Amino acid sequence: MKVPAILSLMGATTYKLLKNLATPNIPSELTYQDIVKLLSEHLNPKPLEMTERFRFYKRKQFEDTGAAISCMNVNEFKKLCPDVAIKPTKLLLRNFDNSMLTSAGQAVVQIQYKDQINTETIYLVHAKALKQEIASDRILCHYDPKLPLVLQTDASPVGIGAVLSHIMPDGSEKPAMFASRSLTKTERNYSQIDKEALSIVWGVNRFYQYLFGRHFDLITDHKPLVSIFAPNRSLPCLSATRMVHYALFLQAFSYTIKYRNTKNHGNADTLSRLPLTVDKDCRESEFSLQNGCIMYGHRVCIPEKYQNQVLEELHVGHPGIVKMKALARSYCYWQGIDASIANFVQNCSACIATRNEPARINRHPWEWPNGPWQRIHVDYAGPFMGKMFFVVSDAYSKWIEVIPMKNITASFTIHHLRILFAHYGIPLTLVSDNGASFTSYEFRHF
Numbered sequence: 163m164k165v166p167a168i169l170s171l172m173g174a175t176t177y178k179l180l181k182n183l184a185t186p187n188i189p190s191e192l193t194y195q196d197i198v199k200l201l202s203e204h205l206n207p208k209p210l211e212m213t214e215r216f217r218f219y220k221r222k223q224f225e226d227t228g229a230a231i232s233c234m235n236v237n238e239f240k241k242l243c244p245d246v247a248i249k250p251t252k253l254l255l256r257n258f259d260n261s262m263l264t265s266a267g268q269a270v271v272q273i274q275y276k277d278q279i280n281t282e283t284i285y286l287v288h289a290k291a292l293k294q295e296i297a298s299d300r301i302l303c304h305y306d307p308k309l310p311l312v313l314q315t316d317a318s319p320v321g322i323g324a325v326l327s328h329i330m331p332d333g334s335e336k337p338a339m340f341a342s343r344s345l346t347k348t349e350r351n352y353s354q355i356d357k358e359a360l361s362i363v364w365g366v367n368r369f370y371q372y373l374f375g376r377h378f379d380l381i382t383d384h385k386p387l388v389s390i391f392a393p394n395r396s397l398p399c400l401s402a403t404r405m406v407h408y409a410l411f412l413q414a415f416s417y418t419i420k421y422r423n424t425k426n427h428g429n430a431d432t433l434s435r436l437p438l439t440v441d442k443d444c445r446e447s448e449f450s451l452q453n454g455c456i457m458y459g460h461r462v463c464i465p466e467k468y469q470n471q472v473l474e475e476l477h478v479g480h481p482g483i484v485k486m487k488a489l490a491r492s493y494c495y496w497q498g499i500d501a502s503i504a505n506f507v508q509n510c511s512a513c514i515a516t517r518n519e520p521a522r523i524n525r526h527p528w529e530w531p532n533g534p535w536q537r538i539h540v541d542y543a544g545p546f547m548g549k550m551f552f553v554v555s556d557a558y559s560k561w562i563e564v565i566p567m568k569n570i571t572a573s574f575t576i577h578h579l580r581i582l583f584a585h586y587g588i589p590l591t592l593v594s595d596n597g598a599s600f601t602s603y604e605f606r607h608f
Contacts, residue, residue, distance in 0.1 A: 165190065165192065165193065165194055169190065176201075177189065179204070180197065180200065180201065183200045183204060184196075301337065302336065302337060303328055303330070303338055304338065305326075305328075305339070305372060306328060307376075309328040309329060309330070310328065310378070310379070311326065311327070311328065311329075311372070311376060311377075311378035311379070312327040312328070312329060312335060312378065312379045312381060313325070313326055313327075313365055313369065313373065313378055313380050313381065313417075314327065314382075314422075314429060314430040315361040315364075315380070315381070315382060316358070316361055316382070316383060316430035316433070317345075317357035317360065317361040317434050318357075318431070318434040318435045318437075319350065319357075320344060320345060320350070320434075320435065320437060321342055321344045321345055321433075321434050321435065321436070321437025322342065322343060322345065322357065322361035322364055322365075322434050322437065323340075323341065323342040323361065323430045323431070323433025323434035323437065324340075324341045324361065324364065324365030324368060324369070324430060324433070325337050325340055325341075325429045326340075326341075326369050326372060326373075337429065339369065339372075340429075340433060341365065341368045341369070341433070342433040342436070342437040343364070343437050344437045345357070354384070355384060355386060355387065356404060356405070358382060358383075358384035358387055359390075359391075359404075359405060359408050360408075361382075361430075362380065362382060362387065362391065362408070363408045363412070366380075366412065366415060367411075373415060373417075374414070374415065377416040377417065377418070378415075378416075378417050378418075379417065379419075379420055380417045380419040380420065381419075381420055381421075381422050381427070381430075382420075382422070383421070383422055383424045383431070385421050387419070388420070390405065391408070391412055392419055393412075393416075393417065393418070393419075397409050449463070459495075461492070461493060461495040462493065462494050462495070463494075463495055464495070464496050465496075466496070469502065472490075472494055473486075473502060473503065473506045476489050476490055476503070477506060477510065480510065480512055480513050480516075482513075483503060483507045486503045486506075486507065487500055490503060528557065530557075530558075531557050532558075533558060534558045534559045534561070534586075535556055535558070535559075535587055535589050536557070536558060536589055536590045536591065537556075537557040537558070537589060537590060537591040537592075537593065538555065538556055538589045538591070538592055539554070539555045539557060539593045539594075540552070540554050540579075540593070540594050541553050541594065541595055542567070542570055542597065549566050549568065550566075550567045550568075551564050551566055551567065552565040552566075552570070552575065552578055554579075557593075563582060565578050570599050571599060572599050572602040572605040572608075575599045575600070575605065576604065576605060
């Protein structure tokens with residue numbers, strides 16, 4: 163009874179829609195549940211997968227909700243939290259339950275977004291154990307001149323990384339040294355191929371003392387560089403100048419360049435994405451305390467109250483800026499010491515009185531013309547009161563003509579010069595300041 167009732171109450175438009183959805187069946191042959199299901203699925207469709215993905219990636223995450231994208235710097239493990247998610251490598255979970263950690267080192271984590279709950283298996287490892295494992299002899303090895311060498315390099319938008327490894331007798335690779343650095347502001351504007359080439363040159367230069375005179379394998383995940391830097395191939399004629407310089411530098415080494423997929427190039431890739439930054443923390447590591455004195459390397463740090471006294475001692479005999487800096491770099495240090503030395507010498511009255519003056523330039527005055535209107539000088543003055551003024555001066559009589567101008571193009575300039583030449587005659591020489599109006603093609607052929 164429900165089917166005839168719902169069909170009789172249904173409008174013509176809805177009935178036509180139901181007929182199309184039920185094809186090849188007839189609506190009167192359907193059950194009540196089939197009619198409700200067809201109309202519900204059509205009027206309330208499931209969201210498209212691509213739409214949901216876009217909404218998920220563009221969502222706004224709040225603190226302590228979801229998963230936060232983070233980085234893990236291999237050079238600063240001591241500053242990390244006790245447990246770090248390392249697979250997937252770019253996920254660092256804010257909150258998780260330690261009781262969920264299994265004996266296999268896995269944790270089942272629920273990530274909630276609106277009403278949907280996604281369950282993921284995350285591989286966790288204790289940071290302390292990770293530090294010990296990376297520093298152990300199972301991962302690292304000492305440099306051995308008898309073992310084959312492998313240099314792996316990679317570049318990211320923020321840094322470059324390099325790993326020097328040995329190929330062990332069993333065929334496995336063991337890293338001997340790691341290196342990374344951040345890209346400068348200028349280097350970040352390089353194209354990706356230039357960044358990858360820079361990482362190769364920087365890595366070779368960094369491990370120069372271990373690579374020079376030995377054959378090694380050069381590994382990169384940027385395939386075009388395999389052809390560009392191949393030792394047995396000539397550089398393309400249209401290569402950029404920077405790439406030519408890199409290729410000339412690499413010609414001094416014996417290597418075989420090879421391509422490796424990014425998925426198998428994780429060590430150098432990680433270092434490039436998490437580069438070591440050179441900042442004040444690295445500089446502070448050079449300070450030490452010896453016998454109650456603060457030392458910066460082998461130099462004594464001078465307090466501010468004694469800096470002028472030290473400058474006077476360094477300036478005994480008035481040796482000049484260069485020698486004072488050389489003496490200071492051997493014995494003492496404070497921040498901005500070079501600027502202090504330069505300022506001290508420049509304000510020394512004895513040094514100012516005896517210093518060599520720059521050579522005087524012989525002035526060459528204009529030759530006096532033989533008569534009026536033989537040489538004229540022209541220029542534009544202004545803007546003044548919304549106008550420009552065309553000034554013409556005769557070198558002999560000092561006669562000045564001033565003409566208000568609304569436009570200072572070459573054509574207007576030529577027009578007014580023709581009027582002046584009609585009054586006073588054509589001069590032998592015209593002198594200008596090489597402004598745009600006087601150097602144009604039209605004025606040169608005037």
